[in-house]
Amino acid sequence: MNLLQNKWNWLILAILPLTFTACKKDAATTPALNNKTTISVENVLNSSSLVESGTFQGTGTPPVILPGQSVSFRFSASIGQAVTFASMYGWSNDLFFAPANPGIALYDQNKKPIEGDVSSQIKLWDNGTRINQKPGSAVNHPGTAENNPVTEVNGTDAQGNTYLPASSLVKATLKYEGDSYFTLTLLNTSGGTTNETPLSPGVWAISYIAGGKLLNPAPIFTSGQPTANGLTQIAEAGNNAPLYTYIKSNTGIFTPLSPILVVVYNGIENPIYNLGEKDRNEGLKDLAQQGNAAILAATLKGKPGVKNVYILPAPGSNILLPVIGNQAGGSVSQELSVTKGDRIAIATMYGFSNDWFFASAGNGVDATQTADISSSIKLYDNGTAIDQFPGAGNSQFNLGGATASQSNPIAEVPNPNPFTTLPSINNIIKVKINVN
Known part of the structure; x- marks a missing residue:
């Protein structure tokens, strides 16, 4: 869809x-x-509805972002625009990290660029395509299929497994470079917690804004709706290629x-x-x-x-x-x-x-x-x-x-x-x- x-x-x-x-x-x-x-x-x-998009990944083999490691990407954005992304909670069946739509806010009410820790805007989501096992290195991939919409995981999932807030597992930091350019850094802070996990390669995107409204306020997913356009491959296997193919086709x-x-x-x-x-x-x-x-x-x-x-x-x-x-x-x-x-x-x-x-x-x-x-x-x-x-x-x-x-x-x-x-x-x- x-x-x-x-x-x-x-x-x-x-x-x-x-x-x-x-x-x-x-x-x-x-x-x-x-x-x-x-x-x-x-x-x-x-x-096109998206002005910019791209991918990110770790530097190892496989290119995941391990606890203690970070990844950054740079982009330009105007007042009212937001940046969104998706990355798999690696030691899960089909969970992923992403901001709530339309994404991480980049300017405050005074139209000043936002800098610093924006981790509170990161959420944990259930893709709805696999029954969740207890998260950890022993998760059996891909697991048992199900057919549910994308939902936010708040403390516990539908199977009763518990999770720390996403902001305790991923630290997101914005740096404003001037002339509308930002760098977003994602640091895996899950090490030593009950929800330790690698982060998969991901996809990011920014929507055009016109007449004060974003042309595409939900580029990657919509809460309460079925997953689509390759998000499942990230959420289940950390494969960002199919979703990026879709995102790139809407960028221009x-x-x-x-x-x-x-x-x-x-x-x-x-x-x-x-x-x-x-x-x-x-x-x-x-x-x-x-x-x-x-x-x-x-x-x-x-x-x-x-x-x-x-x-x-x-x-x-x-x-x-x-x-x-x-x-x-x-x-x-x-x-x-x-x-x-x-x-x-x-x-x-x-x-x-x-x-x-x-x-x-x-x-x-x-x-x-x-x-x-x-x-x-x-x-x-x-x-x-x-x-x-x-x-x-x-x-x-x-x-x-x-x-x-x-x-x-x-x-x-x-x-x-x-x-x-x-x-x-x-x-x-x-x-x-x-x-x-």
Whole structure:
């Protein structure tokens, strides 16, 4: 059973309040021309619900974490996001350690990073697929099968076996490294207790957050529901590969696009930006950092050679959402009046970034053609804000942060980049023009 089923409807509603500046469709006034064409822009990104995920394991053979040993993993996270994981209580039939959903909190009520001992957020869970024997090295694996939902073990299991609190067996420590990066260290402290056990290799994950809600608040399991997606292989045998295959398949890119800026011009170079130059302080920064195209549109209307400027918000939501489950991505279109020699350029914010924007490369495209012009779109870094992990940075505007300023030339975003690997541009944004 896929844990992501039936979650997308509320998610779509939750994302709508994202704080891109809403702008009404606008155009500079020019005399009507005979040639009509339509530009359409669509967010075609097949989105993922998890922004980051990974695995951890011990250094020995087999790679378990023995009493007294520890393991650490590093990740980036924004305000409201949480980190979750799962690791087998090795000397049991099907018990595992994990935080309660949605995971370990990373920021406090004052939006300050949390550091130190967070062991109290670790719980012990029964996978519900094997009858529990007395825990210890003599447990017979895999044991007798049963078919129960995942439940928390509080002191005793269904068979009456006793357990210390999970926080007495696993110590979890958070360290904040700055710039939204954390390290979580798990130390096996079960040695010498009545519940001594190795910990198995595990899986960890972080959900995207949009509109103040996590896209996937239960990536690994749901209490009271049957186990799924490879968790059984961890809980019964410490094999993290099947669960990670599932988690990895749901880890990737999620971003809305801000209202689309469209410019029709003639006899000049692309008026939006110039690669290699610094931001002109004409409003592109506002588009790249906050999705606000109004300032740039107003500036462009006063430039010689600019014939028309449009801002195209998606109906109902303003932003262009990506493909979410079976829900098509957001799209906009606009009829344009053009003549020979006219060119078109567009720009829109990569919503879950500090200052990345999609824009027409070079001098835009011929406005009088009928073509799919998606290949002419590139992703650029505006150079005015320090970059963070897209969708997991605490100073990204659409995650409620305030960007940290810098002053660098506009440059194409490399792919792969220091944070992630993006799909090809034409698998994120589709742009077409069609002569009517």
